[in-house]
Amino acid sequence: MAHLREAAVQERAPAVTAPRVEDATPRHLAPFLCLADFEAAARRRLPRQIYGYYAGAAETCQSFQANAASFRSYELVPRVLADVSARSARTTLFGTTYDAPFGIAPMGLSGLATFEGELVLARAATQAGIPAIVSATSLMPLERVATQGGARWFQAYLPGEDARIEAMVDRVEAAGYDTFVLTADVPVPANRENNVRTGFSIPLQPSLRLLWDGLSRPHWLGATWLATFLRHGVPHFENMDAFRGPPILSRHVVRAIGARDQLSWRHLELIRRRWPGRLILKGVLSAEDAVQAREHGADGVIVSNHGGRQLDGARPALAALPAIAEVAGPMRVMVDGGIRRGSDVLKALALGAHFVFVGRPFLFAAAARGQDGVRHAIRLLLAEIERDMALLGVTRIEALTRAHVERAPWAA
Ligand code: GLV
Numbered sequence: 001m002a003h004l005r006e007a008a009v010q011e012r013a014p015a016v017t018a019p020r021v022e023d024a025t026p027r028h029l030a031p032f033l034c035l036a037d038f039e040a041a042a043r044r045r046l047p048r049q050i051y052g053y054y055a056g057a058a059e060t061c062q063s064f065q066a067n068a069a070s071f072r073s074y075e076l077v078p079r080v081l082a083d084v085s086a087r088s089a090r091t092t093l094f095g096t097t098y099d100a101p102f103g104i105a106p107m108g109l110s111g112l113a114t115f116e117g118e119l120v121l122a123r124a125a126t127q128a129g130i131p132a133i134v135s136a137t138s139l140m141p142l143e144r145v146a147t148q149g150g151a152r153w154f155q156a157y158l159p160g161e162d163a164r165i166e167a168m169v170d171r172v173e174a175a176g177y178d179t180f181v182l183t184a185d186v187p188v189p190a191n192r193e194n195n196v197r198t199g200f201s202i203p204l205q206p207s208l209r210l211l212w213d214g215l216s217r218p219h220w221l222g223a224t225w226l227a228t229f230l231r232h233g234v235p236h237f238e239n240m241d242a243f244r245g246p247p248i249l250s251r252h253v254v255r256a257i258g259a260r261d262q263l264s265w266r267h268l269e270l271i272r273r274r275w276p277g278r279l280i281l282k283g284v285l286s287a288e289d290a291v292q293a294r295e296h297g298a299d300g301v302i303v304s305n306h307g308g309r310q311l312d313g314a315r316p317a318l319a320a321l322p323a324i325a326e327v328a329g330p331m332r333v334m335v336d337g338g339i340r341r342g343s344d345v346l347k348a349l350a351l352g353a354h355f356v357f358v359g360r361p362f363l364f365a366a367a368a369r370g371q372d373g374v375r376h377a378i379r380l381l382l383a384e385i386e387r388d389m390a391l392l393g394v395t396r397i398e399a400l401t402r403a404h405v406e407r408a409p410w411a412a
Contacts, residue, residue, distance in 0.1 A: 029369060029376040034384075035340050035361035038377060041368035042113070045220050047213040049200035050112050054363055056194035057308035063316065064308025067338025070316035073411035074347045077404055079393030087395040089385045093332060093355045094179070094278055094299070096151070099129030100382045101397050102345055104374075105307075105336045105359035106155035106181065108137030109202075109248070111235055113367040115227045118145050120366050124374035126150030128382075133181055133357065137202075139235035139248065143175045155181040155282065157240065159258025160267055167242035169274045178277040181302065182268065185283030187261040190310045203250040220367075265296055272297035280334070285315055287323040293331065300332035300354075307337055307359055318348060325352025342384025349397060350404040 032038055043051050057064035091101035104125050110117035118140040125132035131151030134142050142154055154177045158165050172180055195201065199209045214221050228235055237245030237255065246253040272279055281293040282302035293301050303317040303324055317337045325333050335348045336357040348356050358381065365377035394400055 025376070026372070029372060032365075032368070032373070032376060032380070034380060035358070035365075035377055038361055038364035038368045038373065042364035045217060046113070046367050047210075047217050047220060049195075049198045049204070049210065049213055050109070050220075051367075052194050052198040053109065053200045054107070054113070054360060054367075056192055057312070058190040058192055058310060059312035061308060062312050063305045063310075063314045066316040067305065067308055067318075068340070070318035071338055071341075071344040071347055073408050074318070074351070074405045075408050076343060076346065076350075076388075076392055077406055078391055079404075082393035082395070084390040084393060084395050087386060087389050089382060089389065089397055091355060091397045093131075096131075098131060098151075098355075100378070100385065101349060102339070102356045102358055102381060102385075103130050103151070103153075104132035104362050105357035106133040106135035106138075106153075106183075107359050107363050108135050109139065110135065110363055110366065111139030111228065112224065112248075113363050114370045115224050115231075116140065117224075117363075117366050119148055120371045121362060121374060122148040122150060124362075124366075124371050124378060127375060128378040130378065133179075134177075134239070136183070136239050137237060138239055139237070141238045141244075142172065142177070146175050146177065151179070152177040153179040153181060153280075154239075155183055157183055157186055157257070157260065158263060158267065158271075159260050160262025160264060161258055162267075162270060164241060164258060165267055165270060166274060169271055171242045173275065173277070179280060180271065180275050180277060181280040181282050182271060183282045183306075184263070185285075185304070185306050185310045187263065190306075191312070192309065202255065203246060203248050203253055205251055206249060265292055268293070268296045268298065283310070284324065285317070285320045287320075287327050290324040290331070290333075291327050294327075294329050298331060300334060301328070302334045302336060302357065303353070304336045318351065321348065321351050321353060328352075342381060342386075342388045345381070345385050346388055346392060346400060347405050350400045350402060352402070 089100050091098050104121050110121055114120055118138045121132050122145050126149050131153055133153040133155045134145050135155055136157040154172045234247045234249050236247050246255055278299040280300045281298045283304050284290050284301040290301050303321050305314040317335045321335055332354045334355045335353040339356055339358045345356050362374050362377055365373035
């Protein structure tokens, strides 16, 4: 009897607002049930050096691991009987409404994950109605990526040299971008021993080991490397400066990244005066720096430890977030690092973030299944968010508050 009653109740239940991901999933995507599932498939497809570069972090990986642990150190506080039948994860940021409260973080060398990886990420994001940030270390001219429509966010690495900064800002503006993200946590290259161990360098140095690792991944060799070579020649660093950078494969070239260690608040001011669009400072972990960013004219900050890839031991973004949200004033506060689940997104938003960015999982999805993979990864994360909103008792992203999270007693 009980099960008959249940069946009757189910018949009367209102349709959920979004179709379940499984309903529309083609066979080649069916094994991927969550973001974490893409990494193993990407590892099987990518040469060791490339996978190691994407997956790796600085020194002991303390900050990388702390990113994931920080989300587990918070517990959600669900509210019941809240009538969550009409719920939406749509989120407005800087006047634009996106279909989800997350975007794709900027990631270097994404053109080595899959053929035209930068375009793959941009297209998938555009189709899904979310923003993707173009990385300075990408291999496709930023002007070309801009042709994919969607959000126009560009992330720059800049030296403390006025003329180079001005020329780059002008280039990004001429290409039609509206959001300039300055990454501030890279005054010197990080110590990434894993890259040394796998033989990865920038530019990649031709070697027997590199050749062997390429040959051992025939799918990648044909569909990504050879396809890229035949279509575009050897990829170059296209977006570090106003001019084209060096090739990514070279025995002798040394990248002239310039005096990044001289970059200072004065340069942020310089950019602010020259750049007419929105200005975001990325890599902020201290409330004092967030105040400085606000006073120097930033429209937002991305709280981030660079995926644990810069200062090992740096705190995770989630730990820094509440204090930064408190002093942000009119700035928008965004977060990246360690977000792998819809519940992680909800925790960050409840702790004061207006939006979040997710990096590696989308790159692994691109490596594993190309654009379809990225679209599927976006759908999975969005479905988790919508499901978790219902379970948490909220119907709108703006309804998330500090009352929805508690620090776990063991972590407090
Ligand atoms: C580039 O931003 C990297 O972290 O390797």
